[in-house]
Amino acid sequence: MSIEWHNVCGTDDLVINSGVCALLNGQQIAIFKVGTAPDAGIYAVDNFDPQGKAQVIYRGIIGSIGDKTVVASPLYKQHFDLASGECIESPDQKLQVWPVRVQGNSVQIGTGAN
Amino acid sequence: MTSSNTPSQIVVVGNGMVGHHFVEQLHQALPSAKIIVLSGEPRLAYDRVHLSEYFSGKSAEELAMTTPELYDSWGVEHHCNAYVDNIDKAAKVVTTKSGETYSYDKLVLATGSYPFVPPIPGHDQEHCLVYRTIEDLEGIEASAKESKVGVVVGGGLLGLEAANALKEAGLETHVVEFAPQLMAVQLDEGGGRLLKNKIEDLGVKVHTSKATSEIVAGENCRFRMNFQGDDYLETDMILFSAGIRPSDQLARSFDLEIGERGGIVIDNQCKTSDPDIYAIGECALWQNRIFGLVAPGYTMARAAVSHLIGGDTEFEGADMSTKLKLLGVEVGSIGDSHAKTPGAQSYTYENQPQGIYKKIVVDEQSNTLLGAVLVGDSSEFDTLLQYSLNSIALPEFPETLILPSTEGAAPTLGADALPDSASICSCHNVTKGDIIATIDAGTTDFAGIKSCTKASTGCGGCTALLKNVVDAELEKRGVEVKKDICEHFAYSRQELFHLIKVNKIKTFDDLLAQYGKGLGCDICKPAVGSILASTWNDYILEKDHVSLQDTNDTYLGNMQKDGTYSIVPRMAGGEVKPEGLILIGEIARDYKLYTKVTGGQRIDLFGAKVNQLPEIWEKLIAGGFETGHAYAKALRTVKSCVGSTWCRYGVQDSVGAAIEVENRYKGLRAPHKMKMAVSGCTRECAEAQSKDVGIIATENGWNLYVCGNGGMKPRHADLFATDLDKETLIKYIDRFWMFYIRTADRLQRTATWMDNLEGGLDYLKDVIINDSLGIAEELEAQMQHVVDTYQCEWKTAVEDEKSRKRFRRFVNSELDDNSVVFVEERGQIRPATEAEKLSDINIIDATETSEA
Incomplete structure (x- = not known):
């Protein structure tokens, strides 16, 4: 299946080592920018915290556990692997992840993958 | 077999x-x-x-x-x-x-x-209860709801526990005891007398040497208990706790x-x-x-x-020593507390002003400890118990074991002095030897040792002793007790503080590059953010610092379960003008916020969406309010009673003092939240003794208390210095806060911090009052820097376009967050439950707010 790319914001809308939230077709997506490289280290995951049951993931703190880049939910502090969406503490909880890329000054999220 | x-x-x-x-x-x-x-x-x-x-x-x-x-x-x-x-x-x-x-x-x-119920005529009716099972407690709870006065028959250990339950339930509480003193089994006469005084000070009336002859209908209450002689007592409920059978x-x-x-x-x-x-x-x-x-x-x-199973463990009797807190009063009893052993001699220390009674009973030659009674302060219990259980030779002057220490020479029994056979945990029969064996078998962390041996998992009374033994044994084996803050820094918070200060490190990235690894995490980032704030006091939402903050600090509000925030404007000392109240009321009404008065004498507004925060704060700031730092590990509030300006008992202006100190320390970042209070007289209406720093007015100045807290494990503050003038008071508090901020672990409140300082309160007094480390001036200077560079974070945030951008809910849309849903309860909003969200009934439309 082919990926459809959507512009969601400008690269200068992202906050280094922190998150913002985009709305795409009614879906809330948390977008994180890790590190200062202009077009790397950007992740897009579901903004809904399955444990806290609230749309808050983008307000979590970024960090690393071993070699995984993770975000800690601001409500109950469980960690999600930003690359796979998997919850480190309870692997049965998983955030949906989206492909994300930079085109010029735009951040794009891909849908219709897999 | x-x-x-x-x-x-x-x-x-x-x-x-x-x-x-x-x-x-x-x-x-x-x-x-x-x-x-x-x-x-x-x-x-x-x-x-x-x-x-x-x-x-x-x-x-x-x-x-x-x-x-x-x-x-x-x-x-x-x-x-x-x-x-x-x-x-x-x-x-x-x-x-x-x-x-x-x-x-x-x-x-x-x-x-x-439970034994004495066969008093009339004992067998409704509202005459016992205290043994959960079902009994349910019965007591129900009865207490229909009662104003409660009596516990029996002044033993269980009776006093039961009295506490009645007091907690809000009843006027009495204890009726047949014997001439309380806890006659465990305590001697002196201890019993002091316990009675202390308990009566807490508002529980104690009647000793009273034999109830009958229970009849009362005039003002449900019952009347007639005592032998012509005395009586009226009560609505009676709880029998006169021993067990x-x-x-x-x-x-x-x-x-x-x-x-x-x-x-x-x-x-x-x-x-x-x-x-x-x-x-x-x-x-x-x-x-x-x-x-x-x-x-x-x-x-x-x-x-x-x-x-064919083993040979036998029951050979048991030590009946007990240490507990009854109605908040520490009580300890060891061995032969009544000095019944032939030839036994005793030493007694009584401090009536502070309500402390201690006695030790020794053998004829003063060689071994036979028993002890401790009331009001049981801190020597563990040491005394080890002396008695292991027949450890007493020091030359046994009285030093219970006398208040002078000049730091408090005789404590180190873990090394205990024989391997010493019982550390009597609930699970764990000896020092068992703990050593567990460590030798490879378990070297405290939690692991607890779960392997079960030590300290019963009543928990031996936790401190167990920790001492474990630490001492690990140290002997050259195992460093790890205090690393997380996997990214092999340093404790105190060490990080030192590195940041000495090397003048101003950002997390610099610290990570020089001393850490990985990306950091939700443990080290906020901790370092806090240290940077305490040390340099830059604006916490500056580019280099913003990603360090917990969400509460990033959005300068307390995140609630549904992802909305609460807003708490500062009201120093709990003082507020009518115009301020009106403004808060208008904002709450216009934005449909849930309003509640907090325990810290200010007002909390709940249910604000992240994108509404800057607008609301703009209005609050225009009305003269500042951020209350309710979201931060920082000074929260300085509670006060109304003091001498209005109160006929007050001896100093407690509100004025509270406002002064709150304005001095507002915004001060620390390892944990910090609370203060100022009372205008010894009646202590501001509850200063439950705060990290408490100030109580005296005729001659101010008494300073430190290291109290409420919460899960409440602790009364310790008296630190008396009759201070205002200048000295502020100086001591400056030093105290800064020393705490420098040396405490992450999320360690002042009480635990002090308990972990070797030498405890006396050491702290030495550092703060006598400047034993020679750092007093430096601590004061650092505090003055923080005071001088204070800014209201919300004022800075609303005036800065970049900061304001952070509060956009969606980076690509002006739409409202439709996942936040409220229903109405008692005329205000509250978050809808999952079921309510699905049913869609009673949902309040919170997407529109009037722009007043």
């Missing part, structure tokens, strides 16, 4: 703490044993020692010691409401009230005890040997007069003694298990 001939079916009658311990021990020792548990109560074993916590909010589930599922997984058959009323010793069968029969190879009676009915009916005054006679193996029947716990009588504590019961359970 030999190990090759272990019994196949064991029936345990009773599932109290001791019965459960037996099951647990037997299952561990012999997993193949077929165990049947018959409990007369409607539920399985729960923690009766902490029963009174049911009134402070612990649920029956939290008190439970086991669950049906756990027993199932062990293969233990269990039946509740299965009250055994027949034993056929010849056929080896027991029968329950409902007619079920169970055959046994070995029978274990763990039927416990029942062994539940030995079964043994009586079926011809097991019974003591003269009750109790099933057992030998050292806990066998009764029938070789196939054991008795353990409070129903058992060993050498004519009943043991009404849990630790001896556990020892009996282990002895019975040992005998069943």
